[in-house]
Amino acid sequence: MPFFRDADRAIHYLQRGHGEPLMLIHGLGCSGADWAFQVTALEHRYRIIVPDLPGSGHSDPPQGGYSIEEFAAGLWRLLDHLGISRINIVGFSLGGAVALEMSASRPHCVPKLALINSLATYRPHSWRKCMEIYVSAALVYTLGMPRAAWLMAARLFPESWQRAMREHAALALGAVPATSYLGMGLALARWAILDRLDRLSSQVLLIAAEKDYTPLDEKVALAKQLQGQIVVVRGSRHGTPFDSVETTNACLSAFLADQPLPPSTHWVRDDAALVQTLSLAGSIADEHAMSPLLID
Numbered sequence: 001m002p003f004f005r006d007a008d009r010a011i012h013y014l015q016r017g018h019g020e021p022l023m024l025i026h027g028l029g030c031s032g033a034d035w036a037f038q039v040t041a042l043e044h045r046y047r048i049i050v051p052d053l054p055g056s057g058h059s060d061p062p063q064g065g066y067s068i069e070e071f072a073a074g075l076w077r078l079l080d081h082l083g084i085s086r087i088n089i090v091g092f093s094l095g096g097a098v099a100l101e102m103s104a105s106r107p108h109c110v111p112k113l114a115l116i117n118s119l120a121t122y123r124p125h126s127w128r129k130c131m132e133i134y135v136s137a138a139l140v141y142t143l144g145m146p147r148a149a150w151l152m153a154a155r156l157f158p159e160s161w162q163r164a165m166r167e168h169a170a171l172a173l174g175a176v177p178a179t180s181y182l183g184m185g186l187a188l189a190r191w192a193i194l195d196r197l198d199r200l201s202s203q204v205l206l207i208a209a210e211k212d213y214t215p216l217d218e219k220v221a222l223a224k225q226l227q228g229q230i231v232v233v234r235g236s237r238h239g240t241p242f243d244s245v246e247t248t249n250a251c252l253s254a255f256l257a258d259q260p261l262p263p264s265t266h267w268v269r270d271d272a273a274l275v276q277t278l279s280l281a282g283s284i285a286d287e288h289a290m291s292p293l294l295i296d
Helices: 032-042 068-081 094-105 127-143 145-156 160-174 178-190 194-199 216-225 245-256 284-289
Strands: 003-006 009-016 020-025 046-051 088-092 112-116 203-209 229-233
Touching: 003 068, 009 032, 009 068, 009 284, 020 032, 020 068, 020 094, 032 046, 032 245, 032 284, 046 068, 068 094, 068 178, 088 094, 094 112, 094 178, 094 194, 112 245, 127 145, 127 178, 145 160, 203 216, 203 245, 216 229, 229 245
Parallel strands: 020 046, 020 088, 088 112, 112 203, 203 229
Antiparallel strands: 003 009, 009 046
């Protein structure tokens, strides 16, 4: 059954595969459905848990406001409910913040932690972060979510041969309630974990896009502080799990299996030919769309 009743709200989640537990945490404006390409690559080896964060996908919005710390606590409660005490975690963007928070709160319960285009703080202490936070919020306030979503999608996937990806992203983002998008974004802007990174004991992999909106130097510094590995994907923008499926999947597979990462010559965005072969048919995205409204 795909829902977990957590106090005053229902958290939607899906499971695929068998083996060592692995949680995939989506980013801002996304849902668990957006891990479809990674689940396909990993489900043969792992028991994958894919939640919708509160206010995203099919999960209820929180009653007491949005908080990265509460997102993390809620996902641990879900894992306690599922009888999982140790789990590897992959987080994308805002999901990486949640993953860091989960790892800091139970350091010995997260053996491996992979972060994709995530930072240790999103507080707007630089002009670049101010622009990302406040311009995006202003677009949503002035244009509404559906129209702002088309601009966001065009920035994520600007190439002519990324049209299908761009249209899919615009429709998915446009369906997100503006209150949820803005609430989660402001929660991220208030969050930081810089003073608690020493609590982590996980093996760490950072996957960073060459052309991400957020500073690459902060990701390099984070990898160094956590004694982790870092992969910089050439040509990728913020949506690395979508525009660089081959590199993302190869790096995650190697890291989770304690194998060497692919050589740096392979750290590149997917080309047009590969993108044309990608399909969501029969994936977890289909299952997510048809998920029955049952409470576990």
